[in-house]
Amino acid sequence: xxxxxxxxxxxxxxxxxxxxxxxxxxxxxxxxxxxxxxxxxxxxxxxxxxxxxxxxxxxxxxxxxxxxxxxxxxxxxxxxxxxxxxxxxxxxxxxxxxxxxxxxxxxxxxxxxxxxxxxxxxxxxxxxxxxxxxxxxxxxxxxxxxxxxxxxxxxxxxxxxxxxxxxxxxxxxxxxxxxxxxxxxxxxxxxxxxxxxxxxxxxxxxxxxxxxxxxxxxxxxxxxxxxxxxxxxxxxxxxxxxxxxxxxxxxxxxxxxxxxxxxxxxxxxxxxxxxxxxxxxxxxxxxxxxxxxxxxxxxxxxxxxxxxxxxxxxxxxxxxxxxxxxxxxxxxxxxxxxxxxxxxxxxxxxxxxxxxxxxxxxxxxxxxxxxxxxxxxxxxxxxxxxxxxxxxxxxxxxxxxxxxxxxxxxxxxxxxxxxxxxxxxxxxxxxxxxxxxxxxxxxxxxxxxxxxxxxxxxxxxxxxxxxxxxx
Numbered sequence: 001x002x003x004x005x006x007x008x009x010x011x012x013x014x015x016x017x018x019x020x021x022x023x024x025x026x027x028x029x030x031x032x033x034x035x036x037x038x039x040x041x042x043x044x045x046x047x048x049x050x051x052x053x054x055x056x057x058x059x060x061x062x063x064x065x066x067x068x069x070x071x072x073x074x075x076x077x078x079x080x081x082x083x084x085x086x087x088x089x090x091x092x093x094x095x096x097x098x099x100x101x102x103x104x105x106x107x108x109x110x111x112x113x114x115x116x117x118x119x120x121x122x123x124x125x126x127x128x129x130x131x132x133x134x135x136x137x138x139x140x141x142x143x144x145x146x147x148x149x150x151x152x153x154x155x156x157x158x159x160x161x162x163x164x165x166x167x168x169x170x171x172x173x174x175x176x177x178x179x180x181x182x183x184x185x186x187x188x189x190x191x192x193x194x195x196x197x198x199x200x201x202x203x204x205x206x207x208x209x210x211x212x213x214x215x216x217x218x219x220x221x222x223x224x225x226x227x228x229x230x231x232x233x234x235x236x237x238x239x240x241x242x243x244x245x246x247x248x249x250x251x252x253x254x255x256x257x258x259x260x261x262x263x264x265x266x267x268x269x270x271x272x273x274x275x276x277x278x279x280x281x282x283x284x285x286x287x288x289x290x291x292x293x294x295x296x297x298x299x300x301x302x303x304x305x306x307x308x309x310x311x312x313x314x315x316x317x318x319x320x321x322x323x324x325x326x327x328x329x330x331x332x333x334x335x336x337x338x339x340x341x342x343x344x345x346x347x348x349x350x351x352x353x354x355x356x357x358x359x360x361x362x363x364x365x366x367x368x369x370x371x372x373x374x375x376x377x378x379x380x381x382x383x384x385x386x387x388x389x390x391x392x393x394x395x396x397x398x399x400x401x402x403x404x405x406x407x408x409x410x411x412x413x414x415x416x417x418x419x420x421x422x423x424x425x426x427x428x429x430x431x432x433x434x435x436x437x438x439x440x441x442x443x444x445x446x447x448x449x450x451x452x453x454x455x456x457x458x459x460x461x462x463x464x465x466x467x468x469x470x471x
Contacts (some may be wrong), residue, residue: 106185451469
């Protein structure tokens, strides 16, 4: 039977292929294969509560060689797979389709010691992001990516989606953190380049193909990650701002005065800020109410000059009226409390009803026009829509969260307006399943055609994360 026909057959509710299961049972350790009643329901969990089918079976390899065995066997039988890391994705890529088996990398959680000569660390795909952060911190380094789901999100998933987070302004996306990569293709071929050379122009840099490909081209198993020198200290400030223009003007000033010491510049609209403060049950940091709230952070080096510049910029902004109120952290405890407000926005919106969320990016210079146009368009669909927006203003990324029973129509307008304003429908969450209908707004026909050709070349039987990004 041809591969495509086998795939269609496997998409039915028929039981798993016994010959495939027998092969896997012989080749894998007992703990690496789960079948039938042994399958834990956690594999069907989705942070947005959407349907995920019962998997045919689950493979839990603990090494690159075991991943290669799993993929080679499933490819021979054209068994479609969905890849699982921490299952924290917000575009539905991890949700199981009928007929799919799960390849979970949760047992691949080894992380090496920090290489102090290279300023790098080797981590397996199932390693939680927070583990890498803590290892780096203990060795006097800093890992450049941070996000709210740090305790659950895995390195492999972060690479697959090219995760961003709160410090892209300073350190860039996850792609910028990857010095070397190991991945396994659908047929079991292992591609490994973990040398971490700063200069290597020997042909194609293949690792770039896997970063942001959402597991459709291969399975990332290990990564050599770049580390950064840890700042002497960090300081943050929560600001009440009278307008978006004022926030963007302050961002420009801080960029000029602080340079690379400016590490975060986050935005929250009142529905997000007020809602999360009430959700957490904490006092408001200040009594002032404003149409926009900013949380900004600066890294302080040994001489402390950045702290002086940071404080001076904020005081000048207050005197000029472009900041209406401010709280500057005076201790590690206060620093963490301010970040907790921003970090808890996602958890807060998950507690709400009729929530629809979009992860968009727009050039910072056009965010004001985009917000006005999008809010007007959404209100035309449902005048009672609540805008619970928050995000990373410093890099133009907004988590466009709205509460409305007409979410599908509303988010369609948001995506179209983001594209019209020179932006993207996915800043850092990927396309997955949920954003497929809008991919054409961000990528041309030619670009999508090239993506399809890459997919066909790397995974001709289409077993890896089928129906993700495109059909």
